[in-house]
Amino acid sequence: MNEKQHIENVFHKHSHESQIDYKIRLNAFVDCIRFLLRQGLAFRGHDESEDSSNQGNFLELFQFLDAPKNLKVTSPKIQKDIVNAAAVETTDAIIRDMDDAFFCILIDESCDVLVKQHMVVMFRYVDNKGCVIERFIGIEDVTSTTTESLKASIDILFSRHKLSMCRLRGQGYDGASNMIREFSGLKTLIMRENESAYYVHFSNVVNIVGASSKHRDILQDKQTLKVVEELKH
Structure with a gap:
């Protein structure tokens, strides 16, 4: 099998x-991927050649599990x-768990090795058990870091997951970011569309609460009450 072919095309042939x-053998491959994703481990190794002493987490785990040798x-x-595919399924599960609840959006900026800007997005909501949940949604590419571009990326994200801006009850951005001016403008644009989407400078909140485990416990107790x-009511 040519490894460069798309897996779906190979399967149907x-x-x-x-x-x-093939499906039985493929399960071993998927299990390796699920484990690495669950543990947040890197897939690739620095040297994946056959004579390497460490071919990276994926290949080493694949061999450790004694996966079928003919699975290419x-x-x-x-x-x-x-x-x-796993990311799509996971995100869909998160959206279903939100169940049209009110939620907050937390955003930070990230820059890759090519100095390309990305927008890291998390949702914060209360599930049907009354637990406060924070979930990583994804990393969105942005065409530019202007306020308008960031807002357009959020609109696309909401449209993709069939979310309504009227359900938004909070927004938080990293005030230590070098994009603080753009985030300030983004906050204003969102509040024009939804006055209930209150802004929180979340890096300050994290620093204050994280300074003491006692403070964190007290805050959790008060939030529960x-x-x-x-x-x-």
């Missing part, structure tokens, strides 16, 4: 019996295909 066998789907492209009182 097999006979029925071969497809069953270890190319980085196929790994990315399955990782992207507040949620209980709100539910009574």
Whole structure:
């Protein structure tokens, strides 16, 4: 099998019996990917050659599990295909868990080795058990770092997941970021659209609460009591 072919095309070219066998062998490959994603571990190694003493987490785990030797789907492209599929399923599960609840959006900026800007997005919401949940949603590419471009990226994100801006109840940005001016403008644009999307300078909150474990425990207790009182009404 040519490792550069898309995994879906390869699968459909097999006979029925071969497809069953291939699916069984593919499970070992997917299990390796799921484990690395769950643990937040890197896939690639510095030296993945056959005579390398450490070929990286993915190949080493693949060999450790004694995966079928004739499973030739270890190319980085196929790994990315399955990782992207896992990301879609995970994000969909998060959106379902939100269940049209009110939520907050937390945003930070990230710059890669090519000095290209990205927007890191998290959602904060209360689930149906009354627990405050924070979930990483993804890293969005931005065409530029202007306020308008950032707002357009958020609109696209909301549209993709069928979210309404009217359900937004808070927005937070990293005040230590070198994009503080752009984030300030973004805050204003969102509040023009939804006055209930209150702004929180979340790096200050994290620093204050994180300075003492006692402060954190007290805040959690007070938040629990507040949620209980709100539910009574």
